[in-house]
Amino acid sequence: MFGNVFQGKRVLVTGNTGFKGSWLTVWLLKCGADVYGYSKDVPTEPAMFEVAGLREKVHHVFADIRNKASFHDYLHEVKPDFVFHLAAQAIVSKSYTEPFDTVTANVVGTASVLDAVKSVDWDMTVVMITSDKAYDNVEWIWGYRENDVLGGKDVYSGSKGAAELVIKSYWHSFVKKMDNIKLGVARAGNVIGGGDWSADRIVVDTVKAFAAGVAVEIRSPQATRPWQHVLEPLSGYMRLAQSLHDGMVTNGEAFNFGPRAEQTKTVMQLVCDIARNWGMEEKEAVRITGHVPFEEARLLKLNCDKALAYLGWHSALRYEQTVDFITEWYKAYYDGYEDMFGLTERQIQRFVETAKGEGLAWAE
Numbered sequence: 514m515f516g517n518v519f520q521g522k523r524v525l526v527t528g529n530t531g532f533k534g535s536w537l538t539v540w541l542l543k544c545g546a547d548v549y550g551y552s553k554d555v556p557t558e559p560a561m562f563e564v565a566g567l568r569e570k571v572h573h574v575f576a577d578i579r580n581k582a583s584f585h586d587y588l589h590e591v592k593p594d595f596v597f598h599l600a601a602q603a604i605v606s607k608s609y610t611e612p613f614d615t616v617t618a619n620v621v622g623t624a625s626v627l628d629a630v631k632s633v634d635w636d637m638t639v640v641m642i643t644s645d646k647a648y649d650n651v652e653w654i655w656g657y658r659e660n661d662v663l664g665g666k667d668v669y670s671g672s673k674g675a676a677e678l679v680i681k682s683y684w685h686s687f688v689k690k691m692d693n694i695k696l697g698v699a700r701a702g703n704v705i706g707g708g709d710w711s712a713d714r715i716v717v718d719t720v721k722a723f724a725a726g727v728a729v730e731i732r733s734p735q736a737t738r739p740w741q742h743v744l745e746p747l748s749g750y751m752r753l754a755q756s757l758h759d760g761m762v763t764n765g766e767a768f769n770f771g772p773r774a775e776q777t778k779t780v781m782q783l784v785c786d787i788a789r790n791w792g793m794e795e796k797e798a799v800r801i802t803g804h805v806p807f808e809e810a811r812l813l814k815l816n817c818d819k820a821l822a823y824l825g826w827h828s829a830l831r832y833e834q835t836v837d838f839i840t841e842w843y844k845a846y847y848d849g850y851e852d853m854f855g856l857t858e859r860q861i862q863r864f865v866e867t868a869k870g871e872g873l874a875w876a877e
């Protein structure tokens with residue numbers, strides 16, 4: 514898969530202790546990469562980083578991405594072939610309680626990475642991960658395209674839009690003149706999957722409640738989301754890295770990685786489907802509390818035609834498979850299954866097989 518481009522390569526993942534970073538680490542290890550990590554902390558308790566035993570499987574430092582000198586030195590010590598930049602304050606609710614920290618982690622942190630990149634004298638491919646929230650959300654029904662206006666009315670979205678401007682300006686001022694650097698930007702939306710324990714996420718609240726044998730409390734059962742498994746955008750990030758490395762796509766561009774339209778379901782349906790897989794009676798599984806708006810107000814959809822045209826990428830799993838993957842992972846964890854690294858690897862393998870069945874070239 515991915516043309517074996519990661520085999521035997523040094524790959525640095527910032528934010529490697531987080532939800533996406535942990536899944537990416539397992540996948541890179543499976544591809545034969547030597548993985549290095551740079552993260553401030555282990556963001557949750559429990560955390561997939563610990564549950565899957567990743568601490569023992571990667572080279573890793575705990576340090577702040579805003580510390581320019583520290584990141585510069587680590588980059589030069591590791592001399593990676595690939596960098597995936599995921600370190601960020603990624604929780605929207607926290608951006609309301611810690612707005613300044615969110616801005617510095619997401620904007621100054623991005624500048625730290627790029628400032629170090631401009632001093633690199635070896636060949637390196639960099640994928641900068643931002644978010645679908647980088648787009649100025651005008652609440653229309655159409656999917657946002659890579660050339661739409663960036664912005665953000667809340668601090669988290671603003672910090673992601675600002676990170677994009679920092680990337681663009683470093684790219685034009687420095688990086689595009691460097692023959693040894695390939696750089697791309699990846700924008701994806703909310704993801705779900707086993708191994709997430711972040712605050713204020715419906716799947717996390719659901720599996721925690723079910724593991725305790727109680728109903729999950731939900732406020733907006735009719736809110737809809739385009740549910741996307743974490744492996745979907747990760748396959749996009751890795752495909753983008755491969756394509757940049759092999760000179761198959763234009764250097765310095767952004768790509769959207771979003772789910773198919775039919776993945777959009779209500780919160781109620783997702784919770785009930787997890788309940789059924791978990792072996793809970795639907796009527797015991799959900800308690801609706803508070804105000805119940807009929808529909809989720811904020812529409813934000815990505816148009817992924819560019820990723821399909823230039824990377825041959827689209828998402829692979831059907832909604833039912835996404836739910837199966839999630840339930841299997843958390844149920845195994847809460848039932849005390851010990852080899853969560855092995856289970857994660859097997860889910861990645863099944864994902865790759867599904868992608869092959871869909872004819873996706875990266876999976877060959």
Ligand SMILES: NC(=O)c1ccc[n+]([C@@H]2O[C@H](COP(=O)([O-])OP(=O)(O)OC[C@H]3O[C@@H](n4cnc5c(N)ncnc54)[C@H](O)[C@@H]3O)[C@@H](O)[C@H]2O)c1
Nearest residue numbers: 528530531532533552553554577578600601603702703704
């Ligand atoms: N999870 C999602 O649904 C989602 C959706 C869109 C975009 N993203 C983006 O993907 C990336 C990863 O998200 P995630 O869900 O894995 O987040 P997470 O909260 O699970 O993990 C965040 C990671 O960043 C590290 N980090 C945070 N602040 C740091 C700092 N100042 N210095 C060094 N490390 C720091 C943490 O230690 C952790 O490793 C983020 O850029 C996030 O904004 C996530």
